[in-house]
Amino acid sequence: MTDPRATPRAASRLSAAVEHSAGAKGILLDRAQQQLLDEIAVLAGRWGGARTPSGVFIHGPAGRGKTWLASEIFDAIDVPAAAKRRVHFHTFFQELQRRFGAQMTARDAIEATVAELLDGARVFFFDELHVHDPGGASLLNRLVAELVARRIPTLFTSNYEPEGLLANPVFHHVVEPSVRLIREHFAVRTLDGGSDYRSASPAAPAEHGFASGRWIAFGASGSAASAARSSGLEPPHPHESTTVLGGHRALRALAVRRGEASSGLTASTAVWFDFADLLESPSIAEDYLDLAAEFDQWVLVDAPPLSQTSREARQRFVSLLDVLMHADLPLTVLSRTDRAGLVDISDPPVDLFRTISRLALLRDGDPDGDG
CATH class of the missing domain: 3.40.50 (Rossmann fold)
Incomplete structure (x- = not known):
């Protein structure tokens, strides 16, 4: 990661890169997005330090630009592409199911999935984290514990604050190890500029996607x-x-x-x-x-x-x-x-x-x- 002594310059480069990319797409960051970008840019310059959070857990309502902003930051972080890992909630569990299908035990499947994701990773991005069942919570516990142990800088996005994961009171205790680690080792921030940008005003018709x-x-x-x-x-x-x-x-x-x-x-x-x-x-x-x-x-x-x-x-x-x-x-x-x-x-x-x-x-x- 960037030398902590170069934090101001590194933070400026990261913020500028994201702002330039947004401008090229006709996107103007709102105040909440800009503040969060500036804060994460400073943190990114210090990642690896003993007292620096291991990453950022960004949560908030739908349509506020969480995935977009985290993606832009992830892309702009000065790390070789081969050392970056990005995973979406559903693809994470698809990989686990594939390993179950290979007749692995649950423990071995979880270990193999996490190892394949994290070996060689220098930055990690888990997009759209939501957990509604105990099995998913158990896998998340293992992943978060390993991220913390390896001190891999990580961006999470979610519609739920950490305590809102697996909200069912019957099962919430299963996810509590992840909640505790996230609160202890990650900067937890809300992104909510007040508008759902997908529905607030009609955009020009997209040509692709x-x-x-x-x-x-x-x-x-x-x-x-x-x-x-x-x-x-x-x-x-x-x-x-x-x-x-x-x-x-x-x-x-x-x-x-x-x-x-x-x-x-x-x-x-x-x-x-x-x-x-x-x-x-x-x-x-x-x-x-x-x-x-x-x-x-x-x-x-x-x-x-x-x-x-x-x-x-x-x-x-x-x-x-x-x-x-x-x-x-x-x-x-x-x-x-x-x-x-x-x-x-x-x-x-x-x-x-x-x-x-x-x-x-x-x-x-x-x-x-x-x-």
Whole structure:
């Protein structure tokens, strides 16, 4: 890491690099973001010192720019790319499940996963940390303990303050070792400039990535097929129905289209799913991760209000949006309702607030033809 004696100069370079990158993208840091950037820049120049926090745990509501700011800082830290490690919540657990599948014991799988992540790492970034089950908490305990033991400078982002992880009082004690280590060894900071930037004001339509997707509402009297056509999409034909993944993980897709740019989507490998086929089936986040590695355009057809779906499907929808947002893949949703109607539910799934914020990025795809 940077020599602590060079802190002012190093901090200035880090802040300037982030501000320059933001400016090139037309982003002006708000006051809260600027203050946090300046503080982390100073800390980064001192990392490795005996009394310096091991990193920063950034938490706050959805849409405040936590992931964006942490990503910019992570990229600007003067460490070779090969010595940087970045992991998202879902990919972290996907790797663990892969090792379980290799017939490892739980302890060995956790040890191997953590070692592979951290060996040779000089800076670490864990994005979107949220823990809602004891198994996830146990893995987090091991990871945080190892980060502290190795003194690897670390950035965490989360919608939850440390004490809010695994909030269920029956199981919260499982995550308490992580909470204690985070409070003792990391600077815990809130990022909340007061606005959800995804929904506060409409942005210019994105050309690429998740935000280039669309929300096409066709109403109770319409049909997904006609709405798709009116929006410049060619709906799937019955003969296109196929199976993706395999074995006990097999899922029915309405269509898989490879390298096709004539149906209203950019040239890509596109997959079309009926909402029920994908989310009322016993699919899991690992399935979405594997599919996201294969398909770079997604269309979800006939999405009903969540109040009309099973509790399991609601939670899967949250996980699906997490995966597609992190992978930055375009999502087009053909729904019987608008976004507000979709999430108008009295018993929301865990983390639906994050999904609502993300859905605001999708531009309106008008079935009247301007799609």
